[in-house]
Amino acid sequence: MTAATPTPVAIAPTERFEPALMRRKLTATIFYGACLAAIGILLLALVLLLVQVLVRGLPWLDIDFLTGVPSRRASATGILPAIVGSLEIALIVGLISFPVGVAAAIYLSEYARDSRVNRLLQTNISNLAGVPSIIYGILGLAVFVRLLGLGTTVLAAALTLSLLILPVIIIASIEALRAVPNAQREGAYALGATRWQMVRRSVFPAAAPGVMTGIILAMARAIGEAAPLLLIGAAGFVTFLPNPVSGSFSVLPVIAYNYAKRPQDDFQGVSGATIIVILVLMLVLNALALIVRARLSRHIQW
Amino acid sequence: MNMQLSEAPPRKPAVEAIGPTVRIASMARPDERPPAAESQRDYIIQLENVSCYYGSFRAVRDVDIKAAKNEITALIGPSGCGKTTLLRTLNRMNDLVPSYRSEGRILLDGQDLNAKAVDPVAVRRRVGMVFQKPNPFPKTVYENIAFGPKINGFKGNMDELVERSLRRAALWDDVKDKLKQSGMALSGGQQQRLCIARTIAVEPEVILMDEPCSALDPRSTLQIEELMAELKRDYTIVIVTHNMQQAARASDSTVFMTMGDDRAGFVVEHARTIDIFTNPRNQLTEDYVSGRFG
Numbered sequence: 001m002t003a004a005t006p007t008p009v010a011i012a013p014t015e016r017f018e019p020a021l022m023r024r025k026l027t028a029t030i031f032y033g034a035c036l037a038a039i040g041i042l043l044l045a046l047v048l049l050l051v052q053v054l055v056r057g058l059p060w061l062d063i064d065f066l067t068g069v070p071s072r073r074a075s076a077t078g079i080l081p082a083i084v085g086s087l088e089i090a091l092i093v094g095l096i097s098f099p100v101g102v103a104a105a106i107y108l109s110e111y112a113r114d115s116r117v118n119r120l121l122q123t124n125i126s127n128l129a130g131v132p133s134i135i136y137g138i139l140g141l142a143v144f145v146r147l148l149g150l151g152t153t154v155l156a157a158a159l160t161l162s163l164l165i166l167p168v169i170i171i172a173s174i175e176a177l178r179a180v181p182n183a184q185r186e187g188a189y190a191l192g193a194t195r196w197q198m199v200r201r202s203v204f205p206a207a208a209p210g211v212m213t214g215i216i217l218a219m220a221r222a223i224g225e226a227a228p229l230l231l232i233g234a235a236g237f238v239t240f241l242p243n244p245v246s247g248s249f250s251v252l253p254v255i256a257y258n259y260a261k262r263p264q265d266d267f268q269g270v271s272g273a274t275i276i277v278i279l280v281l282m283l284v285l286n287a288l289a290l291i292v293r294a295r296l297s298r299h300i301q302w
Numbered sequence: 303m304n305m306q307l308s309e310a311p312p313r314k315p316a317v318e319a320i321g322p323t324v325r326i327a328s329m330a331r332p333d334e335r336p337p338a339a340e341s342q343r344d345y346i347i348q349l350e351n352v353s354c355y356y357g358s359f360r361a362v363r364d365v366d367i368k369a370a371k372n373e374i375t376a377l378i379g380p381s382g383c384g385k386t387t388l389l390r391t392l393n394r395m396n397d398l399v400p401s402y403r404s405e406g407r408i409l410l411d412g413q414d415l416n417a418k419a420v421d422p423v424a425v426r427r428r429v430g431m432v433f434q435k436p437n438p439f440p441k442t443v444y445e446n447i448a449f450g451p452k453i454n455g456f457k458g459n460m461d462e463l464v465e466r467s468l469r470r471a472a473l474w475d476d477v478k479d480k481l482k483q484s485g486m487a488l489s490g491g492q493q494q495r496l497c498i499a500r501t502i503a504v505e506p507e508v509i510l511m512d513e514p515c516s517a518l519d520p521r522s523t524l525q526i527e528e529l530m531a532e533l534k535r536d537y538t539i540v541i542v543t544h545n546m547q548q549a550a551r552a553s554d555s556t557v558f559m560t561m562g563d564d565r566a567g568f569v570v571e572h573a574r575t576i577d578i579f580t581n582p583r584n585q586l587t588e589d590y591v592s593g594r595f596g
Contacts, residue, residue: 113400183437186395187497191450191504192427201453206440299484300440 057272074266105173137228172214384567471499491522
């Protein structure tokens with residue numbers, strides 16, 4: 001390294017670099033176009049679905065439909081029992097899956113050592129999140145309805161759906177807990193916190209936005225499920241508001257499915273109206289997730 | 303206290319002529335009492351033959367140092383020589399690392415911190431810690447300060463304690479109108495002072511600082527150093543720093559560590575800061591403080 005003769009720095013193009021700016025820009029444009037096309041296909045599908053549902057369903061959607069009970073005539077039918085059934089199930093699913101899911105996630109993320117067994121366990125939970133929901137329906141039918149003798153009830157359905165979404169909640173919660181910087185844990189420990197105080201007052205509040213978002217979105221999934229409840233035996237025609245622990249029940253997706261199966265054209269419209277109600281419920285839950293997230297993360301700036 | 307280890311070659315007389323390059327700007331105030339004579343000094347932390355291991359790897363070996371009460375002790379040395387490991391051993395923070403263990407005795411006010419009956423949670427209440435990167439909790443300024451007292455069962459007037467802690471950390475005037483805002487919305491220097499305020503809110507005896515200014519600009523660094531000079535009236539401070547000028551400016555005594563051939567860190571020399579920087583006994587220390595290596 002001699003300071004007297006500095007090696008010339010190549011500013012002008014040399015043979016060692018091939019500028020080909022046009023080709024690079026072309027690649028960029030093609031990729032941009034591909035991304036745009038992907039989102040376009042998605043939007044098109046969504047718009048077609050929404051338009052179809054709204055055109056056929058909206059005429060049937062009125063207050064009598066929302067507050068009435070099912071009838072054999074499409075013009076007189078209502079979905080109140082199914083709305084109440086879905087809400088009861090959502091409530092029980094929330095009460096079960098929130099504490100169990102969060103506790104499991106806290107154990108796996110904050111307490112368990114990073115052992116082979118632990119990693120195997122987490123891989124399995126991830127796999128469970130991918131198991132088709134109908135399999136959970138078979139499990140629910142065998143265990144909750146028959147073995148535990150709960151019968152075809154809201155409770156059996158809620159337990160089944162809780163099992164279905166627990167893996168999703170656990171995975172989302174673990175991700176949220178892991179995203180909290182270790183400096184937060186050390187900061188709490190350095191003030192004389194026990195492990196539980198560290199989790200309860202430092203790590204969990206910091207992870208809460210992610211945890212709550214995961215739970216609310218998982219519950220939206222539970223409310224939209226039809227397959228496992230069909231297996232359990234959710235009815236399509238229930239004219240009374242369901243008792244959580246006894247008697248049959250109905251839920252919105254099952255109703256929508258049952259109406260759509262009927263040959264009469266009018267019932268297709270009723271099915272569309274039911275789907276609109278489900279979509280509104282989903283929209284409310286998603287909005288809630290956004291609000292909760294914003295509220296819980298107002299002090300967080302990683 | 304000043305130790306010469308076999309790895310440390312004795313100082314060559316030839317280099318005597320080359321003075322240390324670090325200037326020491328004295329931060330001593332006129333009202334400050336003169337440093338106590340060696341024999342009168344009251345040692346709050348004493349390390350006896352301390353070695354630190356990560357699994358089978360020995361990161362620090364055979365440390366015998368003492369930190370005097372109401373003084374600032376600086377740990378300096380090249381990267382990887384175990385300064386931070388040693389610091390984190392003083393409040394058993396490294397117990398959180400699964401493979402970590404330490405040997406030897408660490409006495410806090412005469413009590414062995416590594417004794418079986420000692421709960422690391424209780425140790426950390428008495429020996430607080432300020433980290434390299436400011437790590438305020440994602441809570442309001444007020445809640446950041448109240449966190450420690452709350453978990454330690456503080457029964458008194460919280461508002462008063464919060465204000466007092468913020469005042470002592472020279473942060474009150476900056477944040478008195480922002481107590482309900484996020485602690486993370488403060489500037490880097492303010493965040494670090496918030497972390498110091500949070501630490502003194504639980505009234506520890508010793509405050510450990512792990513390169514507290516490495517993420518801060520020079521102005522904020524100066525504020526923290528002034529704050530440290532203020533805090534040592536009530537607390538004992540042990541600080542790890544990469545910044546030799548900072549050690550020279552802010553500390554009363556300095557521990558110089560380096561790494562041996564076995565990659566284990568060891569203490570080369572521990573002396574009054576002025577001596578380490580102007581009259582080091584060991585060749586390694588001289589080379590380091592004069593900027594010839596490290």
